Amino acid sequence: MAPMAETLKDTDTSVQTPKTPEVPEKPALEGLEEKLNSAWAQEKIYHFNPETTREQVYSIDTPPPTASGSLHVGHMFSYTQTDVMARFKRMCGYNVFYPLGWDDNGLPTERRVQNYYGVRCDPSQPYDPNYQPPEKPAKNQRDWDAISRQNFIELCEKLTVEDEKIFEDLFTRLGLSVDWRQTYRTIDDDSRAASQRAFLRDVNSGNAYTSEAPTLWDITFRTAVAQAELEAKERPGAYHRYPFTTAEGKKVFIETTRPELLPSCVALVAHPDDERYQPLFGKTVTSPLFGVEVEVKAHRLADPEKGSGIAMICTFGDMTDVTWWRELQLPTRALIGRDGRFARETPEWITTEEGRANYEQLAGKTVHSAKEAVVELLREQGILDGEPKPITHAVHFYEKGDKPLEVVTSRQWYIRNGGRDADRREELLARGKEIDWHPGFMRSRYENWVEGLNGDWLISRQRFFGVPIPVWYRLDEDGNPDYENPILPAEDQLPVDPAAQPAPGFEESLRGVPGGFVGEEDVLDTWATSSLTPQIAGQWERNNELFTTVFPYDLRPQGHDIIRTWLFATMVRAHSLHESVPWTNTAISGWILDPDRKKMSKSKGNVVVPNDVLEQFGTDAVRYWAASARLGVDTAYEVAQMKIGRRLAIKLLNASKFALGMGVTEAHIVRDDAGAAAVTQPLDRALLAELKTVVAQATEHFENYDYARALQITESFFWQFTDDYVELVKDRAYGGHGEEAQASVRAALATTLDALLRLFAPILPFATDEVWRWWRTGSVHAAAWPQAQALEIVAGEPQLLDSVGEVLSGLRRAKSDAKVKQRTEILSARITAPAVTLSHVEAALSDIKAAARAQSLELVAQEGAEVSVSEVTLAEEA
């Protein structure tokens, strides 16, 4: 529920001397962004007030964009949707905590810096404090400057700051009501300290641990990657069929897409129920080419339908191999190195002379070349059975890589995420039920992911530009690191860089010396930092007073593509660090599709640049398009929708100009019984009754995060207001029916305009505030959300407006059918309708006559009849 009205800082609750409206001759949208943005900055209306309680705060954990490259329409879309909610909550009296940070840590930044400056990081290079990057990057990557890690990081920081400035300007232009004082960068000292602090706490609580194990490995980037970063891509492959041989000389055929792994084979496996292979279980067979004896094993994961039904287990071809290797307790015969090449030394498990000669053909080769070599050997020696059968199959890639992942054994750090622990998995599923998902069905994506986890979260990365893992290892007398007992820094020392600083209690001179220490060289997965955005933005452990007033946050907005990464990782961290959910609501935005219904993305080259549309249609128009789409719905990039938004914003300016031109001031707004007395005319009271419903419904939908519905309701009321109501009351507003009738119109116009500006303010912040400033003091964005209850005392019969509209439409149609101008006078006409409708018509008869230029209207009651206009006599056209 919203806080009490007392906390609202609305400026208009007691008007002393009403402001005289000042309306421009030709209202226009052009230039509003610049003008109002500087006014808002000056008036500090989006500043978070730290003197506050948790109940007064509405906190938003916004996605920190990667500021590399350019912003695209997808950003405008989803960030607008969040801003609309932020503005609504602010108007409801909440102290809105709306920070926006930058995700400048990680591979995208590294890559951008490499390409932008033409440099590459070579950790063996010494630091050069005077280093200047080349004016122009060298065309050939081989000619790029090799620079030290420190120099590389400095360039990353320089470029990200420049990029972030451009983004901030664009987001400001977009009208985001972000408090820019609350900004952060995922690579800055505070973020690094927060990441390291969280890591240390996870180590101490047993939620983070190190382990030597087979992991997915990208040979291009030479780093381990996590399950969440995988992408399956369809790739052509081929089944190669060749036999192993039993002791009796019987051939056992296997079919494989990775024949090059034959020297890494540690066993064959078939399903326990597979009668074809049951006789072989427990016996050994000999591999072709390399002559290695391996046992035939049984395991339920073996699929009798695939290939020949019996598979080679190799260390390691894929994660299924890892499962078999672990559960069947097989030896390790790894050959593919971190560079993606086969070991240069012939392994000791290949003992036959022929086998060793064959291995020579693969030694040092890439996976690709080794495959060709093995196939060639199999072919030459007549072992290959038939030709390889081409197939298309899914292969795992790192989402940013372009070579298939290998599985390599290495020491890595992990965080427990339920992937190996059913209890924790249940806890995280329960957390998922604690938060409200908008739309609700998105929760199943989360549950789907949690239930499908097959291991803990691998958080160490063998990269340069990232948050260092804050640990050191003691070296024993032989110089071997003690990984089981890492040396941890004290929290008040954070952030630390173990590569540059000695371990606590050691001199730097003992680095790498037996009896001394080594620093951990790896950095944390960027998600290990991004998963802490609530803690980073809320200044966890730096300003806990602030942190406890914003955490758990009220809202996490984000895209559905990163539920498995960002959303899930944030839940994992909050669960183990705070035993809490990180937020109570999550709003999942859809994607922007191009007109061909494809997802817009940089790699597809179908991205529209935001500046162009902002320039062409204006910010309000673009925001209208974004706010017309419901949460979670993928939306077509629709220029037409922006045109409609632009039209609405312009209409709002012009309709306001009209109302304010009718002598309307803020003093006419109905606020209490005294003001209510002025509204004497049934038509005016009908309008306000309608308005009351609109306010009530829009509020309800906004509270349910359905801003699109709220907009639609407000918008259709607005058009009814301008097209019917304003046309009906023009004559009266000009004073044609006396002062009392005019005062009634003024009150209705003032009250409606006041409410409409507030209702549209979250979506069209520029046009609404422009109008607001014509006749009010301060900003509409510092004003309170309208309350339906306040209109109760002036609400009349809402049906009346519709009845009158129908009659007006009928009279207009008569002129349209007669093909005369709408100005043409109606000498007489007959209106047939049910008695109730006629009573409405009668109550507004003079307005109808004025609007339709009708001299005489005959009202005929007929129950059950539709409203119809007949017997129309028109005057001669002028």
Add this chain to the structure above:
RNA sequence: GGAUCUGUAGCUCAGUUGGUUAGAGCGUUCGCUUCACACGCGAGAGGUCGUUGGUUCGAGUCCAAUCAGAUCCACCA
């Protein structure tokens, strides 16, 4: 293979617990300088709600099946 979403006018979409004749905007057709707005105004045409069956007095809405499209997960023998 598991899960989720979508299918309503030429186009983009709305349709809240089932309830009269299914709505909006764009586009289209006809007409209009009407003193807030030609970046405007008025009027019209246009839909057997993907298909089939069921529940019900009554289904765009609920259930089942089916077709089509999209997304996530799994899938390297």
